Each structure stands twice: as C-alpha cells, then as structure tokens.
Amino acid sequence: MSLIQEDRLERAAIPALPGPSLAGVEDYLALLKPRVMSLVVVTALTGIVAAPHGIHPVLAAISLLCIAIGAGASGALNMWWDADIDAVMARTANRPVPSGRVTPGEALGFGATLSAGSVLMLGLTANWLAAGLLAFTIFFYVVIYTMWLKRWTPQNIVIGGLAGAMPPMVGWAAATGSVSLASAVLVAIIFMWTPPHFWALALVKSDDYRRAGVPMLPCVAGPDETRRQILLYAIALAPLGVAPAFIGLGGPAYLAVSVGVGLVFVQRAWVVWRVREGDAARRAAMGLFGFSLLHLFALFFTLLAEKALGVAALPDLLGGWM
Amino acid sequence: MADDDERGVVLTEEQKRRRRSRSLAIALALAALVCLFYLVTIFKMGANVANRAL
Numbered sequence: 115m116s117l118i119q120e121d122r123l124e125r126a127a128i129p130a131l132p133g134p135s136l137a138g139v140e141d142y143l144a145l146l147k148p149r150v151m152s153l154v155v156v157t158a159l160t161g162i163v164a165a166p167h168g169i170h171p172v173l174a175a176i177s178l179l180c181i182a183i184g185a186g187a188s189g190a191l192n193m194w195w196d197a198d199i200d201a202v203m204a205r206t207a208n209r210p211v212p213s214g215r216v217t218p219g220e221a222l223g224f225g226a227t228l229s230a231g232s233v234l235m236l237g238l239t240a241n242w243l244a245a246g247l248l249a250f251t252i253f254f255y256v257v258i259y260t261m262w263l264k265r266w267t268p269q270n271i272v273i274g275g276l277a278g279a280m281p282p283m284v285g286w287a288a289a290t291g292s293v294s295l296a297s298a299v300l301v302a303i304i305f306m307w308t309p310p311h312f313w314a315l316a317l318v319k320s321d322d323y324r325r326a327g328v329p330m331l332p333c334v335a336g337p338d339e340t341r342r343q344i345l346l347y348a349i350a351l352a353p354l355g356v357a358p359a360f361i362g363l364g365g366p367a368y369l370a371v372s373v374g375v376g377l378v379f380v381q382r383a384w385v386v387w388r389v390r391e392g393d394a395a396r397r398a399a400m401g402l403f404g405f406s407l408l409h410l411f412a413l414f415f416t417l418l419a420e421k422a423l424g425v426a427a428l429p430d431l432l433g434g435w436m
Numbered sequence: 437m438a439d440d441d442e443r444g445v446v447l448t449e450e451q452k453r454r455r456r457s458r459s460l461a462i463a464l465a466l467a468a469l470v471c472l473f474y475l476v477t478i479f480k481m482g483a484n485v486a487n488r489a490l
Contacts, residue, residue: 134445134447134451134455135451135454135455135458136450136454137454137458138454138457138458139457139458139460139461142458142461170479172475172479173476173479176472176475179472235472239476
C-alpha cells in the first residue's frame with residue numbers, strides 16, 4: 115500500500131515520518147552548491163582538454179557531468195553534516211537544511227546516492243582511475259574536511275583544500291587513464307589559491323565563525339597573523355600560477371595572463387596586510403576575495419581558450435631556447 | 437476532529453505544487469539517465485555494438 119493516497123499522508127501509521135516536505139527542486143539544486151560546481155566544471159574541463167590525448171567528446175562531456183555531480187554530492191553531504199554550524203551563521207542560515215525546507219535525512223540520502231552514482235558512472239564512462247580519484251575527492255571533502263578538520267584545526271581549509279583542488283586531476287585521469295606532473299601542477303595552483311581565498315572571507319566573517327565555533331585562522335591566530343599568511347600564500351601562488359607556461363600546458367597568452375593576475379593578487383594581498391582598521395580593511399579583504407575568484411577563472415579559462423584556438427604551448431613555440 | 441483523523445494530513449496547494457515539481461524532476465533525471473547509459477554504450481563500443489555472432 116502506498117504511503118501517499120491522493121492528497122493524504124498516513125502519518126499516524128508511521129509516527130517517525132516527518133511532515134509533508136516543503137522542498138522544491140531549487141532546494142535540492144542549492145544542496146549541490148552550484149557556484150562551487152561551476153568552479154569544478156571549469157577546472158575539471160581544463161584537465162580534460164589539456165591532457166595530451168583525449169577521449170570522445172561525448173564521453174568527455176558525460177565524464178565532466180559525473181565530476182560536477184560528484185562535487186555537488188559532496189556539497190550536499192557537507193550541508194547535511196554542518197547544518198548545526200550553518201544555522202548560526204548569517205551567510206548560511208538560509209541553506210535548505212538549517213532553514214528546515216529539506217530534512218537532514220533527505221540531504222544525506224540525496225548526497226550519498228549522487229556520490230555513489232557519479233563515481234560508478236564515471237568508472238563506466240571513462241576509467242576506474244578517474245572514478246577512484248573522484249571517490250577519494252568526495253571522501254576527503256566529506257570525512258577528512260567536513261567531519262574532522264573543519265571543527266578541529268585552523269589549518270582546516272589548508273589541508274581540506276586538496277578536495278577542491280582535485281578536479282583537474284580527475285579530468286586528466288578521465289581523458290588519459292593516468293595522472294602526470296602537469297595535472298599535479300594544476301592541482302597545486304588551486305591548493306595554494308584556497309587559503310588566501312577563504313581567509314580573505316574569514317577576516318570579514320570572523321564573528322560568524324566564532325559564534326559557530328569553527329576555528330578559522332582569524333578566530334584562533336588573530337587577524338594580523340591571518341593577513342601575514344594571506345600575503346605569504348599569495349607570494350607563493352604567483353610563480354606557481356605561471357608554471358603551466360613552462361611545462362607544456364600554457365602558451366604566450368597564458369604566460370601574460372598568469373603573470374598579470376598573479377601580480378595583482380599579490381598587490382591586493384599586500385593591501386589587505388597593510389590596511390588593518392575600519393571599513394577600508396573590510397573592503398580590502400572583500401576585494402581580495404572577489405579578485406581571487408576572477409584570478410582562478412582567468413588562469414583556467416586562458417588555458418582552455420588556448421587549447422580551443424590551437425595555440426602551441428610555450429616550450430614548443432620557443433623550440434630549443436627552453 | 438474525527439473527520440480530520442479520517443482524512444489524515446491534507447496537503448496545501450503549495451505542498452502539492454512542490455511535490456509535483458519534485459516528481460517531474462525525478463522523471464527527467466531518470467529519462468536523462470536512460471539517455472546517458474545509451475550514449476555511453478554506443479560511444480564506448482562504437483562499431484562493435486553490432487558485432488556479434490548470429
């Protein structure tokens with residue numbers, strides 16, 4: 115017998131059954147963290163396209179879909195586990211689970227189903243190395259970052275950032291069946307980019323994090339130390355961002371763009387380090403946060419554009435000079 | 437009161453609308469999965485899809 119007959123839910127028969135769900139399709143889409151997914155799509159696509167030998171475009175598109183859904187699934191599992199934190203932070207209080215539109219069980223079921231489905235589908239579509247890397251990425255984000263590091267150490271987003279950095283390597287593995295130094299460099303760029311990106315936001319939202327009990331660096335080590343570390347990471351990121359031009363991934367346009375955005379990133383981090391009081395400090399931090407998104411998209415879009423236009427990599431153009 | 441118990445939980449128009457949209461999304465997702473499995477089969481096997489002993 116169905117639990118639902120016409121417009122009636124038999125709650126009395128199953129007391130544990132929650133009330134009729136108010137969740138709309140948009141709430142389930144929100145569980146997938148679409149803005150994070152867009153970053154994953156761009157970086158994973160770059161991994162697929164930059165790989166030396168590709169797979170059929172249709173299989174590449176399905177692989178990309180699997181990687182994006184896997185990333186979205188880990189976002190849903192993150193929202194399931196972190197609903198208590200999200201509820202007390204202004205930035206996240208309206209997410210589907212803390213707002214009550216989606217129950218924690220629904221988020222768990224949704225995330226777990228999509229996780230398993232995306233990994234299996236990627237294995238069938240591309241290869242099992244890529245599927246294994248996707249499974250590792252989901253596990254790292256949900257278990258290592260969300261369940262363990264996030265509430266335990268101010269290095270949470272440094273180590274946990276590996277999960278967000280993995281998509282180019284998953285894409286590369288989907289295309290080639292292997293991983294390489296070049297794919298590791300793409301991972302390293304996102305890994306090094308993650309701390310200054312999140313700490314710039316945490317500088318502004320530190321009260322939120324403190325209220326939620328999340329040991330973000332500004333809450334534990336103070337804003338000055340956070341500013342110092344943002345600057346150090348920005349300085350380390352600049353040459354790393356240029357590296358793809360010298361290992362056969364990027365061409366002259368990539369070299370120019372990576373040098374340009376890398377220098378602006380350092381300059382903005384310098385401003386954040388120098389301006390420490392009042393509204394100007396807040397503007398500087400949010401400016402760096404906004405620019406960091408532009409910075410990452412610029413690097414990966416340029417790599418994609420060069421591949422699409424058939425621009426040769428810099429070492430090929432310079433021949434024996436490098 | 438007894439009449440309410442008999443009728444159980446009555447969905448509001450908003451709840452009905454959202455349930456309908458969820459059902460449609462599930463149907464579309466299932467249809468998309470069918471297409472995906474078909475495409476993967478065809479593009480993985482290529483010409484071999486028709487290569488079998490009679």
